[in-house]
Amino acid sequence: MSYIARTINLTKVYEGTEVVSGVNMNIKQGEIYGFLGPNGAGKTTLMKMLTNLVKPTAGEIELFGEKLNPDSYELLKRMGSIIEYPFFYDKLSAWENLDLHCEYMGFTSKQMIGKHMEMVGLKDAGKKPVKEFSLGMKQRLGLARALITTPELLILDEPINGLDPVGIKEMRDLFKRLSSEYRITMLISSHILGEVEQVADTIGVIRDGRLVEEVSMESIRGSHTDYIEVQASDPKKAAYVVEHLLHLSNYKLFDEKTLRVYDPGLTTSDLNSKLVQHGVAVESISKRSHSLEEHFMGLMKGADDVA
Amino acid sequence: MTLLKLIRLEWRKHRFARNFVGAGIANVFILLFIIMIGIIEFGAEDYPLADYHSAFTLIDTFVRAVFIIFAGSLISKLIISEYRDKTMNVMFTYPIKRHKIIAAKLMLVFIFTFTMIMFTDILMGVLLLAANQYYGFITEPLGSAALGQMTLKYTISSLSAAAMALIPLFFGMRKHSVTATVVSSVLLVFIVCSGFGGPIMSLNNIIVIPLTLGAIGLWIATRSMTRLETKDVN
Numbered sequence: 001m002s003y004i005a006r007t008i009n010l011t012k013v014y015e016g017t018e019v020v021s022g023v024n025m026n027i028k029q030g031e032i033y034g035f036l037g038p039n040g041a042g043k044t045t046l047m048k049m050l051t052n053l054v055k056p057t058a059g060e061i062e063l064f065g066e067k068l069n070p071d072s073y074e075l076l077k078r079m080g081s082i083i084e085y086p087f088f089y090d091k092l093s094a095w096e097n098l099d100l101h102c103e104y105m106g107f108t109s110k111q112m113i114g115k116h117m118e119m120v121g122l123k124d125a126g127k128k129p130v131k132e133f134s135l136g137m138k139q140r141l142g143l144a145r146a147l148i149t150t151p152e153l154l155i156l157d158e159p160i161n162g163l164d165p166v167g168i169k170e171m172r173d174l175f176k177r178l179s180s181e182y183r184i185t186m187l188i189s190s191h192i193l194g195e196v197e198q199v200a201d202t203i204g205v206i207r208d209g210r211l212v213e214e215v216s217m218e219s220i221r222g223s224h225t226d227y228i229e230v231q232a233s234d235p236k237k238a239a240y241v242v243e244h245l246l247h248l249s250n251y252k253l254f255d256e257k258t259l260r261v262y263d264p265g266l267t268t269s270d271l272n273s274k275l276v277q278h279g280v281a282v283e284s285i286s287k288r289s290h291s292l293e294e295h296f297m298g299l300m301k302g303a304d305d306v307a
Numbered sequence: 308m309t310l311l312k313l314i315r316l317e318w319r320k321h322r323f324a325r326n327f328v329g330a331g332i333a334n335v336f337i338l339l340f341i342i343m344i345g346i347i348e349f350g351a352e353d354y355p356l357a358d359y360h361s362a363f364t365l366i367d368t369f370v371r372a373v374f375i376i377f378a379g380s381l382i383s384k385l386i387i388s389e390y391r392d393k394t395m396n397v398m399f400t401y402p403i404k405r406h407k408i409i410a411a412k413l414m415l416v417f418i419f420t421f422t423m424i425m426f427t428d429i430l431m432g433v434l435l436l437a438a439n440q441y442y443g444f445i446t447e448p449l450g451s452a453a454l455g456q457m458t459l460k461y462t463i464s465s466l467s468a469a470a471m472a473l474i475p476l477f478f479g480m481r482k483h484s485v486t487a488t489v490v491s492s493v494l495l496v497f498i499v500c501s502g503f504g505g506p507i508m509s510l511n512n513i514i515v516i517p518l519t520l521g522a523i524g525l526w527i528a529t530r531s532m533t534r535l536e537t538k539d540v541n
Contacts, residue, residue, distance in 0.1 A: 051400045053540040070537060073402040081400055087393040089320060103316055104401040106308065 002065070004029045004153050004185040005050065010059035012045055012209075019045050021209035022059070027153075027187055027202075032179050034200030035189035038300050042209040043189040044084055047157050050187070051081050064152065077105060080151035082159060086142025090131035094122055094141050097130060098148060107149040116144040121170070135162040143171075147178075154178070154186045160195055168195065175199050193296050205299045212299050220295065227262045228271055231283040235259040238280045246274060257283070308403050313411035321384055323415065326377075330423050333373050337427060338434065341366060345444070356435075356444050363457050366431045370424055371468040372500040378420040378472035379492025383485040385412040386476065390483045396540050406532040413473060413528050421469035428461045463514075467521035471495065473528045474520070480531065495520075 005027040012020040020042040027033045037043050048054040050061060052068065061068040063075045088097045098113045117123055120140040130138065139162060146154055160168045176199060178184045190196050196203065197217065204214040232238045238259045242248050250262040261271065272285050317323065344365070345356050356362045386409070389395040398408055439445050474495060479488030499520065 048540070053396060053399055055537060055539060071404070073404060075402075076400060077402045079400075083396065083400075084393075087397055089394055090392070091322075092320070100316065100320060101397075104308075104398070104403065106402065 002029050003027060003062070004064060005187070006062040007046070007050075008060040008062070010046065010049065010061060011057050012042075012049060012054065013057040018209050020049070020056075023206070023209075023211045025204055025211055025214065027185060029185055030179065030183050031201040032175060032186045032188060032199050034196035034203045035187055035206065036191065036193060036196055036203055036296060036300065037189070037206035038191055041206045041300075043206055044157055046206070047081070047083055047155050047187070047189065050155060051079065051083060052076060053083065077149070078151055079153045079155060080146030080149060081155040081157075082139075082142045082146050083155070083157050085157075085161075086138050086145070088130040088138065088141065091129050093127045093129055094125040094133075094144075095127075097141070098145055101145050102148060105149045112148055116148045117141075119147075120144045120174075136164065136167050139163060139167075143174075147184075150182075152185060154184050156186065156188045158190055159188060160190065160192065172199055193293050203296070205296060207300055226264060227260045227288055228266060228268055228285065229288050230259045230261070230271070230275065230285045231257050232259065232275070233257070233281050233283065237278075238275055238282075241275055241278050241280060242271075245278065246271070260288075308407065310407060310411055310414070313403070313407060314415050317385060317411055317415055323419075326381065326419065329377065330374075330427075333377060333423075334427055334430065337366075337369055337373060337431065340369060341431060341435075345438075349444070358445060358447055359449060359453060359457070362435055362445060363428075363432060363461070366435065367428055367461060367464055368500045370427045370431065371464065372496045374420050374424045374427070375468055375472045375496050375500075376489070376492045377423070378416055378469070379475045379489045379495075381416045381419065382473070382476050382479060382492075383488045385416060387479045387483055387485050387488055390480075391485070399540055405536045409532045409535055413476075413532075417469050417473065417528075420472050421465050424465040424468055425461065428465065432457070432461075464517065467517035470521035470524040471499070471517065473524040476531055477527045 003026050005025070007023050007025045010020055010023045010025070011018060023042075023046060025046075035043055035046075045054060049056050050063070050068075052070070052072070055070060063072075064078060066072065066075060068075060089100070092100070094117060095113060098116065099110065102108070102110060102113065114123075117125065120143055122137060122140055122144065125133070125137070125141075130141065133141065139159065143156075143159065146156070160171050163171060172195065175186060175188065179186060179199075179201075188196065188199070200217055202214065202216050203220070205212050230238055235253055235257060239251060239253055242251050242259070242261055246266070248261060248263045248266065252260050252262075254260065268285055268287055272282060275282050275285075348356075356365070389398065399405055401408075436449070472492065472495075475488045475491040478491040479485070481487065499517065
């Protein structure tokens with residue numbers, strides 16, 4: 001398994017504050033890496049370091065197996081990116097902007113310009129100056145620009161910002177296609193979990209500059225699904241029953257009334273009858289799905305009481 | 308990516324050809340101004356068009372003033388506004404050395420400014436000579452030595468003016484402000500081009516001053532190229 005991009009202890013300090021702190025990120029070739037984190041967590045700064053816009057204070061970046069130096073300009077040719085927001089020469093048209101981009105990247109297949117404009121739905125943009133584009137159109141043009149040079153790595157900073165639901169779905173489908181058909185590796189940042197969990201293969205969660213978790217979606221989906229939630233007046237007693245009489249250790253106590261048991265094999269009726277048998281006053285018992293949202297929200301907020 | 312190719316792309320990107328229209332208008336403006344001075348000040352004791360030396364100096368001073376300010380606006384358009392509009396962020400993700408990107412822009416401004424100052428100086432000089440045939444306000448004969456000297460003076464003056472015109476880059480980059488750039492170019496003009504219309508003893512005649520300012524302009528340009536190579540883009 002080769003890594004398209006890796007950061008080793010990457011750190012960035014701005015005026016005494018560590019905005020990015022010892023991040024070890026690993027992006028596998030061909031995957032979609034969802035980069036989650038609240039606003040201000042350091043996502044954009046990290047992406048700027050990957051694209052040579054910002055120089056790290058400490059640590060290393062490895063791209064395509066090579067170390068990224070301040071003068072590693074050739075590596076930049078293999079990447080496409082939208083950082084913060086797609087910026088264009090407003091007085092020029094979409095076509096002219098893309099043409100200039102190709103020139104600067106040293107990309108000569110100009111016929112791809114029309115093709116890409118069509119792919120992102122801007123075929124009818126014509127000679128309109130970008131100044132007159134809506135946010136959604138600019139976002140799509142930004143994507144066309146990032147893709148036109150057939151990059152191996154695509155870095156997208158909150159790409160669905162400002163898109164309507166139709167646009168979001170189109171974008172999602174496009175990402176999946178790019179990954180499966182064209183084998184492009186993507187790093188997509190967002191603070192919208194719902195979107196990321198639908199496309200990502202691996203999710204990295206960043207909070208206050210630190211990468212708090214980096215995990216594949218497969219493993220999460222497997223281990224964090226169903227649980228049984230019990231509301232009882234004496235949950236500790238219920239916990240005792242679960243531990244010593246059912247011999248299950250995968251449970252957690254919440255506040256003063258709730259117990260959650262994470263064993264996939266356990267049925268609600270079994271648990272209920274065991275608890276009642278041993279005198280636990282069960283107020284309510286139900287099977288729940290621990291959504292990924294809870295898991296990640298917990299990570300992003302820093303709560304430790306999530307299994 | 309050669310410097311020449313980069314300059315050509317800058318030309319396209321900013322529709323640079325339109326600046327010739329602006330320069331043309333500036334020429335007309337300069338011409339009218341000189342005519343106006345020629346008519347209004349006629350008979351005055353320090354009539355600026357009384358001899359070739361003061362006439363050419365008047366022309367040169369005014370032309371430099373106009374094109375140094377013009378250069379200030381070019382620097383705003385080519386450099387400052389790209390930072391402000393964040394298209395510079397995109398430029399720096401390209402596989403091109405940053406200092407080359409900046410160098411191409413500065414070269415374009417420098418060459419344009421120098422060429423336009425020389426061109427306008429010579430054009431105005433020719434028009435002056437032609438007008439003199441009819442109106443004869445300058446009575447001294449025009450020797451070829453004097454003419455040669457004038458051309459040399461114009462060339463040095465134009466080169467140093469084009470170089471010092473880069474000084475506003477320093478002020479504009481502090482705040483990524485178009486206003487700061489243009490205002491500093493206007494202030495620069497007040498320092499080096501004052502005194503025309505009156506005594507032709509502008510600071511520019513003390514040869515050390517334009518040369519020093521020109522050197523400062525070039526130093527600022529070089530410094531910006533090296534500094535921006537490693538500066539973070541935010």
